Amino acid sequence: MDLSDWFKGFERGINRLTPEQRASFFLECAKNCVKCETLQIYQELYExxxxxxxxxxxxxxxxxxxxxxxxxxxxxYHLYFMECSCMLYHQGYVSTPLLCECSRQSILYVLHSLWKDKRIRVTIxxxxLRGGQYCKMRIEICSME
Structure with missing residues (x-):
């Protein structure tokens, strides 16, 4: 079996999840993805x-x-990414816009790691992957008070 065939099933599977289930699933993916390099970059910016x-x-x-x-x-705040950085997308394995939940969860995870005392909402x-020229995220920050 070709690996791209496996990812077709992956796309169908995430399509069947509720938005809450997708958020939970992609949070775990996002944590692994940002721990490689991204979290360190944002920690340096925070400092x-x-x-x-x-x-x-x-x-x-x-x-x-x-x-x-x-x-x-x-x-x-608005945060823009001028290109998709997902390797699954770049290697042609996944093209569903549902994958963008992973990016949303990545931003949430990074920001929660830095500002533990804030409630943060991220909206795509x-x-x-939805046909835009870039990815644009709206970030809303509230104190926990």
Missing amino acids: KANGDLDAFFEEADKLPGVRSEIIEKGTI CESI
């Missing part, structure tokens, strides 16, 4: 920004292939 959210997103805007906007200081606004 450079001294934990200040606005400064963090200003620094993120300087990363190659990433753009960010401060929509509402301390509260709402656009994605390359």
Whole structure:
């Protein structure tokens, strides 16, 4: 069996999951994916920004292939990825937009790791796998109070 045939079943399987089940499933995938390099990059940005959210997103805007906007200081941000970085997509194994939940979970995991005292919501606004020119995530930050 060709590996691409296995991934066709994978796509059908994730398509049958509820949004909550997909979130739980992709959280585990996202954790493994970001631990390789991404988490370290964002930890360095966090330290450079001294934990200040606005400064963090200003620094993120300087990363190659990433753009960010401060929509509402301390509260709402947009994070753009100019290309899909998923190897499953680039190697032609998976093309379903449901895979973008992994990216959403990656951002949630990274931000929760850095700001444990904040409630964070990430919404996928656009994605390359949905036909967009880039991936755009809306990030909303609230204190736990």
